[in-house]
Amino acid sequence: MSIKSMIREIALSAKEASRLLRTIKRKEKDAALESIARKLVERKDEIMIQNKKDLAAAKEKGLSPAMLDRLTLDEKTINSIVQGLNEVMLLTDPVGEVTGMWERPNNLQVGKIRIPLGVIGFIYESRPNVTVDAASLCLKSGNAVILKGGSEAINSNLILADIIKEGLEENNLPGKAVQVIPTTDRQATTELLACDDLVDVIIPRGGEGLIRFVTENSRIPVLKHYKGVCHAYVDKYADIDTAINICINSKVQRPGVCNAMETMLVHKDIAEEFMPEVAKAFRKAKVELRGCEKTRALIPDAVPATEEDWPAEFLDLILAVKIVDSMEEAFLHIEKYGSNHTETIITKDYARARRFLAQVDSSVVLVNASTRFNDGNQLGLGSEIGINTSKLHAFGPMGLTELTTTKFIVYGDGQVRD
């Protein structure tokens, strides 16, 4: 069978499964999640055997220790996958929620009701734990999902898919509701992106290269972010200790993720007092500062920032620093170099906090809090499947609700249009 017909068949059966998923109840979905959790524990030795194949091939290919670490499924990671399933089980099912209902002058009763999106294509890189996470969120929100993981994780993903299928079928749910594409051929991705008659949305997760490839080749709407170039703006009315705390946390707590701060903007009126102190804290945390000229006048050991540093997503212990003359200059900088992901202001001034919240066009805008809070869990959405920085559908972190849409339902008594 050609890759093209294999992918068409997978997408067709996913669409068929989605039709059945449309009306199943929360109880049945949770029962399947519970079965999957149980089977993951029962079959953990099998999982680890398949995962060792992937690890051996990856070592041969010379993958970095960090990559090998992400690929590993051991007792601990399996337990954390099971815990993730338990958390999804506890989340409210968004499907069926009536988000509004009103009556028209002709007595038609019009409402909007939450329904699954249908079929989701999820394209990601090498962490096999993401396979179960994504499957559980899609299932709980009533969607069928087609998973295309990284080639390094193919054996791990296939055994996980088999376990998920058993868990579904044990509960009389369609086994095709969750499918892993059983090939590492990149053509499979391209073919999936062409199935715009069967797949409702594509969610890619991974590096900027993967996301760009998916966006440029897809005829299906894509929910994604390319990168997170997050800013903290330290206002002239900032509390110095609060500002240091938040800036350090935003940069250092987990520098390799999209919601870590990449550029710090500092108002000129506070720079003289703030910069030496924050520089000391960053030095202690081994963060390299790349500063504008004014920054370097205050912090002589800062590396001179170049034009490439302002739009950069370092994902590392590196921070671009710019001193600005006004909040308006900070806005313009964020507008020009930002990624509409996450920005925070540190200030004690009420009106300036309000202005920042209103003016900054990012998926999450914070006052006096770390950029690291742009995360579905942290914001109270439950687990998240990703963060979207395009304005369509769901701007920001996407939880279960964001995996649904609404349709209109209309109750009539024979009404016709004049």
Add this chain to the structure above:
Amino acid sequence: MSIKSMIREIALSAKEASRLLRTIKRKEKDAALESIARKLVERKDEIMIQNKKDLAAAKEKGLSPAMLDRLTLDEKTINSIVQGLNEVMLLTDPVGEVTGMWERPNNLQVGKIRIPLGVIGFIYESRPNVTVDAASLCLKSGNAVILKGGSEAINSNLILADIIKEGLEENNLPGKAVQVIPTTDRQATTELLACDDLVDVIIPRGGEGLIRFVTENSRIPVLKHYKGVCHAYVDKYADIDTAINICINSKVQRPGVCNAMETMLVHKDIAEEFMPEVAKAFRKAKVELRGCEKTRALIPDAVPATEEDWPAEFLDLILAVKIVDSMEEAFLHIEKYGSNHTETIITKDYARARRFLAQVDSSVVLVNASTRFNDGNQLGLGSEIGINTSKLHAFGPMGLTELTTTKFIVYGDGQVRD
């Protein structure tokens, strides 16, 4: 200047304008709409002079009388455009609505607030009244808009754009908030569809050919419907008179639009009684019936339906008719041939009405009401900019709210992540 640089310049200035629009108040937007309405009346002679140029060229090209009618801007159409502006003025501004707010265990207060999408590209065919309609909805929802109308209406569109610009600037709003692309070259459309760094969403309105062209060439998310193949399902428990009323209205009241019924599905248990009566009514309304074999056994003068009739959008006084053995068969037919646009059931049975509402995957699903109600105005959204049958962002008619998105705002007091 090349078309490419012209379009980039338009898109860049639209993005700049959208930054200013982001924080303007309802009062200012309504004042601009009022100025535009006043200027349309003041300058109606100029408008009609420009429109006559378009009409003369269109006549020379041999456009049909129906097309010429759509293109015409006379005293009456200008008045109706002004009335449309007055209606948009009365609508609530969706921007700034807080759609939810909650507190996290760490005391972070997290909310979602409605914001404009940013820059909208609106691509449409020859009605120049749509230029003002679309501009007013985009402006009221705080978006900048780039309008690419049909080439036949270029002179009319340019004078309307000039009037809108004056109305904006008179109220200190950016004139670039509404721009008409001043060329009829199709390359302009392709270049606009490539501006994915500046334009947030594309909304095309017109025939299926235009929509497919836009979707296939766009890197920007597209909200659209290809066609409306709407079904009425007459259940075995239908009230016959209600069913006839609704089916006639759905087909005949305005056959050339996307929410008109194209296929009628009839349960076999009611067919013998219902079919002759409804056929009589359709005959009186000059509707051609194209029936399945079972239909033709009851209505011998019905044309035999072919496989091409089931997915057809006739937009005319033609109706495909199929007798089904069960509601499940109706579901499968709609699933296979429908367009996720509008479906209605006529029944007196409570449980079957509930099943239909739950199972049918269309943007508007009705019980005992005409398909013609799938319309922003009719459903109570106010004016609409179009109907979207993709599941993303807004499934169904799109009013002002659907021209916005939400961002997260977070009020903190120094919180950082553990």
